[in-house]
Amino acid sequence: MKLSEKRIVFIDMDDTLIKTTSGKTFPIGIYDMTLRLDVFAKIKAIAPNAVFIVSNQGGIEAGFVNITLFQQKFMYVIASLQEYVGIHTFVAGKFCPTQDAKFEGRKPNTAMLTSMLDEFEQILDHKFTKEDCVYIGDTLVDTEELTAKNFGCDFVPVETLLTMKIDAPMYRVVYKKGYSDFDGKIVTKAEATQVVREHTNDKGETELDIVPSKFIAPKPEEPKKESKPEVKQEKKSKVIKLPFAKKLNN
Ligand SMILES: [Mg+2]
Numbered sequence: 001m002k003l004s005e006k007r008i009v010f011i012d013m014d015d016t017l018i019k020t021t022s023g024k025t026f027p028i029g030i031y032d033m034t035l036r037l038d039v040f041a042k043i044k045a046i047a048p049n050a051v052f053i054v055s056n057q058g059g060i061e062a063g064f065v066n067i068t069l070f071q072q073k074f075m076y077v078i079a080s081l082q083e084y085v086g087i088h089t090f091v092a093g094k095f096c097p098t099q100d101a102k103f104e105g106r107k108p109n110t111a112m113l114t115s116m117l118d119e120f121e122q123i124l125d126h127k128f129t130k131e132d133c134v135y136i137g138d139t140l141v142d143t144e145e146l147t148a149k150n151f152g153c154d155f156v157p158v159e160t161l162l163t164m165k166i167d168a169p170m171y172r173v174v175y176k177k178g179y180s181d182f183d184g185k186i187v188t189k190a191e192a193t194q195v196v197r198e199h200t201n202d203k204g205e206t207e208l209d210i211v212p213s214k215f216i217a218p219k220p221e222e223p224k225k226e227s228k229p230e231v232k233q234e235k236k237s238k239v240i241k242l243p244f245a246k247k248l249n250n
Contacts, residue, residue: 001134001154002167003046003134003156003161003164003166004045004046004047004166004167004168004169005132006046006048006132006133006134006154007048007049007050007128007132007133007214008048008049008050008052008117008120008128008132008133008134009043009046009048009050009051009052009133009134009136010051010052010054010113010133010134010135010136010147010148010151010153011043011051011052011053011054011135011136011137012053012054012055012107012136012137012138012144012158013053013054013055013074013077013093013095014027014055014138015138015140015158016036016039016136016137016138016144016158017035017036017039017040017053017077017081018033018034018035018036018077019033019034019036020032020033020034021033021034026059026064030069030070030072030073033073033077035077035080036158037084038162039136039158039161039162040080040081040084040085042161042162042164042166043081043085043089043136044084044085044086044089045166045168045169046134046166046169047085047088047089047169047212047214048089048214049089049090049120049124049128049214049215049216050089050090050091050092050117050120051081051085051089051090051091051092052091052092052093052094052112052113052116052117052120053074053077053078053081053091053092053093053094054093054094054095054107054112054113054116054147055074055093055094055095055096056095056096056106056107056143057070057095057096057097058096058097058098058099058106060097060098061097061098061099062099067097070095074093074095077093078091078092078093088211088212088215089212090120092116092120094112094115094116095112096112107143107144107146107147108143108144108146108147108149108150109147109150110147110150110151113135113147113151114151117133124216125219126216130151130152130153131153133151133153133154134153134154134155134156135147135148135151135153135154135155135156136155136156136157136158136161137155137157137158138157138158138159139157139159144157145157168188168189169189169212169213170186170187170188170212170213171186171187171188171189171191171192171210171211171212171213172184172185172186172187172192172210172211172212172213172215173185173187173192173195173196173208173209173210174208174209174210174211174215174217175207175208175209176206176207176208176209177207178217178218178220179209179211179215179217179218180217180220181217182195182208186213189210192210193210195208196208196209196210
């Protein structure tokens with residue numbers, strides 16, 4: 001398994017992305033947390049298309065954790081990771097507030113993983129394989145490895161992740177408008193930067209961009225049909241339909 005080839009990272013939160021500052025097993029408040037920036041750096045090195053944080057928070061149902069306060073903490077961790085890894089990786093998260101082991105949305109069940117991946121695939125209009133995915137979690141409980149097994153993807157313990165060498169991410173040069181490939185080659189960041197510099201026009205406008213090689217370009221628009229149907233559309237467009245307006249009687 002090559003981590004650098006992974007496009008989707010599922011990751012646990014407690015003891016994986018964050019740890020308690022107090023050293024206690026369970027945080028004594030939402031302030032009792034330290035971001036594990038060494039783990040953040042490894043995720044950035046993988047340069048995936050998306051990171052999905054999946055966290056069991058049974059303490060909410062049990063009454064130890066205030067859900068409203070926890071939501072703020074969760075959003076902060078998501079936002080921190082998003083800013084750290086950069087805009088070419090999409091970061092999102094889900095947490096499970098219940099302790100019901102039968103609930104599909106509680107790990108080691110996989111509904112949190114599949115629902116986020118499904119939504120992401122719909123947005124991109126692109127299907128990922130299980131081989132594209134990796135699950136990163138701690139080994140303090142066996143829940144994490146079991147979640148990966150149930151989902152059907154590789155599992156990497158977070159402590160192992162920190163020792164793994166990840167190949168430097170490769171880049172491609174694309175036209176900014178439409179993000180079509182410049183020449184299809186996948187190159188190092190230094191090489192890609194060189195190409196972009198060479199193609200900056202006289203006005204100083206950069207027409208090309210550098211994106212990670214795993215970037216999925218939008219599908220090209222279908223060519224427009226001949227002008228006859230367009231004339232018909234112009235006549236129809238006099239009736240303005242609001243997005244949530246009631247259906248008009250024709
Ligand atoms: Mg954990």
